[in-house]
Amino acid sequence: MVTRQRPLGDQGDQQRNPGWALLSRPPGRSAAADGHRRPLVGRERETEVLAAAVTALLDGEGRIVEVAGEPGIGKTRLLDQVAVVARGHGVQVLAGRAPVPGSDVPMAAMVDALEPYLPRVSPARLAELRSDHAQLLNAIFPSLRLAGARSLAPAGVPVGARQVRAVRLLLETLAAERPLLIMLDDLHNSDRATVDLLCHLLDAPPRTPLLLVMAHRRRQSPARLRLALDTARQVTRIEVAPLTRGHLDALTDVPLSANQRAMLHELSGGNPQYLSALLAAVPLPGTASELPELGTLPADVDAALATELELLSRPAGLVASAAAVLGPEPVDTGLLTEVAGIATEQVPAAIDELVAADLLRPVTGSGCFAFRHRVVQHAAYLTTDAGWRLTAHARALAELRRRRSHPEVQAPHLLRLAVPGDVVAVEVLSEAAAAVVDRAPHTAVRWLGTAIRLLPGTAEPAGQRVALAVQLGRALGAIGHPRAGRAVLHDALRLLDEHPSTHRTSATLLCAQLERQLGRHGEAAALLRTALPPPADARPADHAALALALSAVELTSGRAGQARRWAAAALGAARRASGVPGAVQAHALGLLAAANHLRGNRTAGGETIRAAALLDATLDAELGAEPESALWVGWSEILLDRFDDAAHHLSRAIDVSPGAASYFPLLHLLCTRTLAHRYAGRLTEAADDCAEALRLASGTQFRELHVAAEAMSRLLAVWTGAEQVGPAADPGTVDVPVSGWPGRLALSAYAETRLALGDAAGCLAVAATAGLPDLEPWAQVGWYEMLTRATLAEGDPDAADEWAQRAYEVAERLGRPGRRALAASAGARVLALRDPTAAAVAARAAADVLTQVGMPLEAAHAHTVAARALVADGDRDRAGATLRVAEKFFDRCGAGLFARQVHTERRRLAGASGxxxxxxxxxxxxxxxxxxxxxxxxxxxxxxxxxxxxxxxxxxxxxxxxxxxxxxxxxxxxxxxxxxxxxxxxxxxxxxx
Missing domain, CATH: 1.10.10.10 (Winged helix-like DNA-binding domain superfamily/Winged helix DNA-binding domain)
Incomplete structure (x- = not known):
């Protein structure tokens, strides 16, 4: 029977399971005494199982434990840890390892474990063995010289079977004297006699205090051993699990971003050996690398993998080297044959050998093979001779060209073979980089850098250099290096001053975007204005693109009037141009509508509706090329109180965004959808968007968006109850760059967080830095409503009345129902101090409007205001019912903090009536x-x-x-x-x- 172990629980499990404390520290040893050993990371479940086995051994109970797992997963490290602790408790620990295949020593793993110990065993104890067993054991263990040994073999019984029984009786004899732990590692390399012995022990376990721990790789183990383990009656099985993402920080001193942690965990599969190699190659913090560039492997990883590779036959070694040259991607056998340079008939047997050694694995349904991990591929690549490797790359490139393979497949070989002036290589590398920039921008950067170096030194076409520079700048921005990309593009723009070409518009647009990523909005606007020629002298499509970019810069910088002017110019140019996608017109209309909404133009609703219709008519490919169109259409819909429509359009753009090359617009889209979800009362979805935005921003230099996402994430954690709020809750600090809407969003979220944590004075202090008179009317209403609550909490009703009045005046000019109702809710809070009856009526009316426009969170707050006014008016029954409505709204929104507060207030009201x-x-x-x-x-x-x-x-x-x-x-x-x-x-x- 296979014993199924329950997973490790909390600290209470440790108290209930004495084995946990046993493995944590031997008696008489302090924590400091073990300080020199690196802690065993992420093996709590496995350690608990072994702890229970050691505890049972001390109580006189023997067990057999199977420790299985992938190569490098940490089986040996786990055994070493258990051995140290078991010795500290007086257990006799013996460890053996099966040698590499080819050893002629029978039962090699058991001999390796017992040989050092047998000379120390008392002769009296060994004298208990029968003479026929002594004869057999003398032949197996060189150190044994048992006296009186003679053969009394029963007729017809094979020698192997008699040796197996003799070793079993020897183990029982040794364990009878003292609790015995025998650890046998690498049993996938077991010889036939060892497999016979292990199968016998699994069928008839020893009857004395013996703990037998068997570690192996199941994929490579003999089939008979796997079958014996699966059918044994009493085996405790431990499948060593991959490490989780949270364990990575404990394995390195280098601080890892959330993006790097996710990437490393995915690439390694949680395997510590592969993690070790990848951590050695991880880029510096603050980059968005999708793949570390492996170099020299750590010594222990290199030695372990080299041992596996050295055992191969010559044909298998050549095929492994050929597969390594072809890269970590799956390769077909035909290509392997060409690159390895061996006879075709030798390749199948070589592949069989590599698969049996678990170096190569078949890719299901493809007829191809791949290394079990790219770290293994890299180790195989490093073991090849430099000259052979170069020749293999040349053979691979020739075959790939003959097959007319995609440039993306040829590029890795060109990196090592191309020489300056090879214009064909430049074209191939450029095409390959364009194909991978969305999913692997670091690779694109490497290929484009090589392509630029390969350009001819004289008489080179300036347009080709500029085109490569634009590609490189885009890729550098995608990996979180906007400064480097900006420098490349400025060089390209200087070159364009001397050699004008059609690349100027794309170079200018990209350079302006990188300036925005760096928070240099003024520089971006100046660059775009300089590039904008008079409409009569420009191509309409170029004029529309430049005007759109300038409008977006002005709008995010808080200059809605200028944004409206440039959006109108872009719309006119887009309508004049032929073949301009509908997404561009939707982009211009969305910007125009958003600017008009922010300026308080009541007629902007029609522009939003037309923009949304154009966006709905665009194909996914068009939207993927112009994702910012959905951004501004979504913004205009938020300003129009159409939150569900905004979330729909933003979600579609997020889904079709091409990848890493669109990090910047993707971050804007996620942050804006966060607002749409927040106003629509979907706080859980908003928190998910914030987490994704933080993951993306953590690997880039997009500081403004990172701060905005961080501030919103903290606010949502407080509102939803994910972050507990107590009397001493720390509102934290934030360094907000107050420039454009991301900075204002961060300030607003930070002020709301302080207020939610009970720090009204801190909320007012943050508001003092926000420049409220200069904000757009839509934003002013939200700030004034929040300041009404903050000043009331500070006990200043006169100031609260003034802020509520300001909110009302701005909302009336704006004319948006949601903003009006929000201002009315603020006014009801103040009115309740002098006229609770009127306040209850006003708050209920505001709640109804807020519900109709789809702002349930604000509606719940308005219901709470109404309930408190009803209490002051003496109508406790209606107050209780209104509080129940507010509690349901808060629960539906996921606002756990407010739901608990209202629930407490409702219970207090019920108790207070008596x-x-x-x-x-x-x-x-x-x-x-x-x-x-x-x-x-x-x-x-x-x-x-x-x-x-x-x-x-x-x-x-x-x-x-x-x-x-x-x-x-x-x-x-x-x-x-x-x-x-x-x-x-x-x-x-x-x-x-």
């Missing part, structure tokens, strides 16, 4: 203590908690405690309700304080 009735029966204020009456009176006069504390010469915390008791006794939940209850019900005493 308290209010008791207070009335007891004569109103007589239910309050003298100090509570003083606090309630001063609060009813409009004093803040800080002012009350100063008047009564007590601490602010004392005031808060008394005020909480007052709320409970009078059956109210907020200060406005307290004022109404205290005065209208005649509870205020005659004297004042």
């Amino acid at each position: 308290g209010a009735r008791r207070a009335r029966r007891q004569g109103g204020s007589s239910a309050l203590t003298r100090r509570e009456t003083q606090v309630a009176t001063l609060v009813s006069e409009g004093l803040t908690n800080r002012q009350v504390a100063a008047r009564l010469f007590v601490t602010q915390k004392t005031v808060e405690m008394h005020l909480s008791h007052v709320f409970t006794k009078l059956g109210v939940t907020n200060r406005a309700a307290l004022v109404r209850c205290f005065h209208l019900n005649g509870l205020a005493p005659a004297q004042s304080f």
Whole structure:
């Protein structure tokens, strides 16, 4: 029977399982004593299973444990760890390893384990063995010289079978004297006698305290051994699992970005050996590399893989070298034959040998073979002689050209063979780079750099150099090196001043985009203005593209008027041009609509609708080439309160974005969809978009977008309850570049986070840096509503009234229903202090409008305002029902923080109703203590908690405690309700304080 082990749980599992503590540290050893050993990373589950086996051994119970896993997964490291701890507990540990194939020593792994120990075993213990067994054991173990050995073999019993039983009895004899742990590694290399022994032990396990741990690679193990393990009655199986992404930081001192961590984990498959090689080649932090460039392998990895390769026959070694030259991608046998340079009939047997050694693996359904990992391929490449390798590349290139293979396949060989002046190689490398730039921009950078170096030194065509520079600049921007890309493109633009060509527009547009990535919006705008000729002198398509880019720069920089001007110019040029895709017109209309919305133009809705219709009519390929069209159409729809439509169009553009080369627009799309989801009340989806944006931005130099995504991510974590909020919650700090909409988005999110964490003063401090008078009306309404809440929390109703009035005035000019309702909700908060009845009506009306326009989160807040006003008005039943509605809205949005707050408020209201009735029966204020009456009176006069504390010469915390008791006794939940209850019900005493 195969024992199925449950996975490791939490710390409680460690307390319940004494084996865990056993393997953690031997008795008498401190943590410092083990400090020189590198900790075993990510092996908690496997360690727990072995811990239980060692514990059982100490209790006198023997077991057999199978440790299986891929090459390099860490089986030997796990065995070494267990051996150290077992020895510390007095267990006799013996370790053996099966030698490489070809050894003529029978039972080599067991001999390797027992030979050093047998001379130390007491003769008296060995004397218990029968004489016929002694004879057989003397023949197996050279160090044994058992006296009286003689053969008493039963007739017809093979010698091998008798030797197997003799070794089993020897193991039982040794374990009877002292608990024994025998670890046998690399059993996939086992000889026939070892396999016989292991099968016998699996069929009839020893009856003494013996723990037998068998480590092997299942894929390479003899079929008979695998069958015995699978059918054995009592085997504890450990399949050594790959490491998770979170373990990578523990394996390196180099800080890894989220993008690098994901990339390394995917490439290595969680295999520690491959991780070691990849970590040695990982680029510096701050790059978006899709593939580390492997160099010299770490010594231990190189030695392990070289050992595997050295065992190959000469034909198999040549085929392995040929496969390594052809790269990590799958290759067919015909190409292997040409590159290896051996007879065709030798190749099948060589491939069989490589597959049996698990160096090559068949690719299902293709008829091709590939190395089990690119690290193995690289090791095989390094073992080839330099001269043979160069000749093999030449043979590969000749065969690929004969087959007319894609340039992408030829490019790796040209890197090693092409010489300066080879214009054919330049063209091939350029085509290959264009094919891979979206999925492998680092590779494109390497190929394009080589192509530029190969250009002829004299009489070279300037257009070709410029075209390559534009390609290289795009690829450098995609891998997170906009400064390097900008330098390349500026050189190209200087060359274009001397040799004008059609590449100027594309070079200018790309250079401006890289300036934007660096946060240099002014430089980007200046570059585009300089490149824009008068409309009469420019090609309409070029004029439209340059004007669109300039409009986007102006809009993200907060200059909506200039953005509108350039968007209109781009739309006119696009309509004049022939063959311009509909996505370009949608782009221009979306920019125009967004600019008009931000300027407060009430007629911009028609532009948004036309832009959306054009976008819906575009093909995916057109949209993939112009993804920013969906960005601005989506923005205009958000400004029009059409959040679901915005999310739909943004999602389509994200889905068809080509890849790494579109990182910059993709980040904009993700950040904008975050807003669409946030306003539509889909906080979980918004948080997912933020996480993806952070993953992309972490490997680039897009600082503005990175900060915006980081600030939004923190806010959503607080709102959803993913980040617990307590009295001492730290709002953190943020260094926000206040330039353009990403900076303003980050500031707004940071201010909201501070307010949600209870730091209203911090929220107001952030708002003071936002330049509110210069913001667009749409943004101003949101800020003023937030400042209304913050000043109310600070106990300043006059300031709150002023902010709410500003929100109302701006929203009225803007004319958008959602903004109006948001301003009305802010006004209702202030109105509740003096007229709860009117405030409840206004808040409910605002909630209805917010629900209709699809802003459920804001609608839930408005319902909460209405409920609190109803409490102050004495209508607790309707207040409770309204709070239930708000709680449902918050739950539906995933706003766990607000849902819990409203739930607590609703329960307090239900409990307070009984308290209010008791207070009335007891004569109103007589239910309050003298100090509570003083606090309630001063609060009813409009004093803040800080002012009350100063008047009564007590601490602010004392005031808060008394005020909480007052709320409970009078059956109210907020200060406005307290004022109404205290005065209208005649509870205020005659004297004042």
